[in-house]
Amino acid sequence: MAKKENKKTILKKESIDFLEKYLNNASPTGFESEGQKLWLNYIKPHVDESFIDNYGTAVAVINPKAEFKVVIEAHADEISWFVHYITKDGFIYVCRNGGSDHMIAPSKRVNIHTDKGIVKAIFGWPAIHVREAGKEETPSLKNIFLDCGCKSKKEVEALGVHVGCVITYEDEFMILNNNYFVGRALDNRIGGFMIAEVARLLKENKTKLPFGLYITNSVQEEVGLRGAEMITQTIKPNVVICTDVTHDTQSPMMNKIASGDITSGDGPVVTYGPAVQNNLLKLIIKAANDKKIPFQRAAVSRATGTDTDAFAYSMGGIPSALISLPLRYMHTTVESVHRDDVENVIKLIFESLKSIKNNHDFRYFKNN
Numbered sequence: 001m002a003k004k005e006n007k008k009t010i011l012k013k014e015s016i017d018f019l020e021k022y023l024n025n026a027s028p029t030g031f032e033s034e035g036q037k038l039w040l041n042y043i044k045p046h047v048d049e050s051f052i053d054n055y056g057t058a059v060a061v062i063n064p065k066a067e068f069k070v071v072i073e074a075h076a077d078e079i080s081w082f083v084h085y086i087t088k089d090g091f092i093y094v095c096r097n098g099g100s101d102h103m104i105a106p107s108k109r110v111n112i113h114t115d116k117g118i119v120k121a122i123f124g125w126p127a128i129h130v131r132e133a134g135k136e137e138t139p140s141l142k143n144i145f146l147d148c149g150c151k152s153k154k155e156v157e158a159l160g161v162h163v164g165c166v167i168t169y170e171d172e173f174m175i176l177n178n179n180y181f182v183g184r185a186l187d188n189r190i191g192g193f194m195i196a197e198v199a200r201l202l203k204e205n206k207t208k209l210p211f212g213l214y215i216t217n218s219v220q221e222e223v224g225l226r227g228a229e230m231i232t233q234t235i236k237p238n239v240v241i242c243t244d245v246t247h248d249t250q251s252p253m254m255n256k257i258a259s260g261d262i263t264s265g266d267g268p269v270v271t272y273g274p275a276v277q278n279n280l281l282k283l284i285i286k287a288a289n290d291k292k293i294p295f296q297r298a299a300v301s302r303a304t305g306t307d308t309d310a311f312a313y314s315m316g317g318i319p320s321a322l323i324s325l326p327l328r329y330m331h332t333t334v335e336s337v338h339r340d341d342v343e344n345v346i347k348l349i350f351e352s353l354k355s356i357k358n359n360h361d362f363r364y365f366k367n368n
Contacts, residue, residue: 010201010343018042019173019193023183026111026168028080029098032056032219035076035189039217043196046203047215053234056219057227060199066212070356071237072198072349073228074191074244075221075307078184079331081167083112083146086157090150092121095141097166098222101331105144108333109170112148116160121148121167171333179338180264186327186335190342191243192217194325197346198353209357211238221307228307232314239280239319241352243345244306245337246271246298246324260298262326265338267294268345269324275304275312277319284321287351293344298324323348 022042027035036058040050047060058076079098086092092112106125111118124147125139137143146167150156173183181190195215202209214235218227221244228242248264249256262269270284288295303309304322312320325345328336 009339010346011197011339015193015197015200018196019181019190022193023173023185023189026080026113027076027078027185027189028113028166028168029077029220029222031080031113031166032076036217036219039076039192039196043199043215046196046199053231055227055230057231058217059231059235060196060215062199062202062213062215063209064212066210068211069214069235069237069239070209070211070353071214071216071235071240071311072195072353073216073218073240073242073307073311074195075188075219075227076192076217077219077222077227078168078187078189079222081110083161083163083165083167086153086161086163088153090148090152090156091124092146092148092156092161094144094146094167099331102139102141102144104332106139110146110167111170112146112161113166113168114160114162119148119159119161120170121146123147169333175339176336179340180336181339181342182334182336184333184335186337187245187330188221188243190245190325190327190337194243194342194346195349198349201346201350202353207354207357209353211356213353218307225307225310228310229314232311232318236315237311237318239356240308240311241280241284241321241323241349242306242308242311243323243325243349244308245327245330245335247330248326248328248336251328262296262298264326264328264336265340266296266326267341268348269296269298269326271298271300271304271308271322271324273300273304274302275300275309276321277312280319280321283355284323284348284352287355288348291347291351293348293351295344295348296326323352 050060081094084095105123220226308322
């Protein structure tokens with residue numbers, strides 16, 4: 001088979017290097033600070049100023065003196081575990097921090113984050129030889145456990161491990177067949193990466209905006225959209241475009257009737273639903289059509305399940321929209337996204353901002 005021609009890419013080598021470093025860094029819910037530092041260091045050359053709120057949401061601002069404010073937003077936190085109970089024999093039981101999946105835990109390597117540094121551990125599981133066919137227990141929060149090589153609770157605690165220590169998986173970034181970015185926590189640090197790339201494009205293209213742009217990397221989405229809820233009160237935006245991941249439904253065991261027909265590589269997903277303001281959605285779709293950016297559509301019956309809801313329903317209602325990135329294997333350590341979709345989400349947000357710029361009557365966003 002003939003080799004495919006290299007397509008023009010907007011992602012530079014430095015961008016991919018940052019993405020790898022950013023994804024490999026741990027930023028569990030409630031403990032996002034190290035990831036936020038990496039993100040701010042990357043984005044600062046492309047913005048005018050930045051700040052971090054009391055709970056760690058990071059905001060980079062272009063044109064901060066403008067009265068009209070537009071937010072582009074992603075969330076920075078990843079699912080994780082907490083140390084919940086240490087047995088007298090030195091085994092550790094866990095509870096969730098966000099929507100962590102107990103089914104994938106057995107045999108995984110983890111990092112326990114302590115004041116003394118990282119403590120290595122593993123999720124143990126009985127060998128196949130000792131399990132009785134037809135009567136095997138499936139993994140659950142009642143039976144998954146960590147082994148950090150200790151024989152007693154006292155030995156565990158001497159390592160610095162205590163109830164409340166946060167636990168993240170060790171799995172790291174990879175590129176699959178030169179097409180897919182793979183790793184843990186693409187949900188949704190890939191979003192933080194994409195909005196940072198929008199800032200880079202604005203700077204490199206010398207795009208002047210007649211509004212203030214607040215590039216927002218929120219914390220605590222995985223436990224109830226809390227970071228977005230808080231930062232809304234600080235920024236008081238006029239328009240919000242959120243980006244998050246959504247389910248690719250083409251892989252085995254996915255149900256298109258339940259989750260829609262979404263394909264990795266076919267473009268960003270625009271969402272229809274009560275939280276999505278219709279005029280803003282139309283502007284985004286027009287930008288996609290005008291610039292020939294491929295996109296897909298999804299519908300939600302009530303909530304989007306993303307930070308879009310927190311922005312849309314605050315402060316009397318903020319015109320908000322959601323541009324999603326198709327992702328396979330959500331909340332596992334092999335979350336996967338197509339690099340073409342990543343580029344097209346970046347392009348679509350960039351072009352949508354230019355469309356807002358060209359619409360000088362900002363009252364447009366006040367009527368549904």
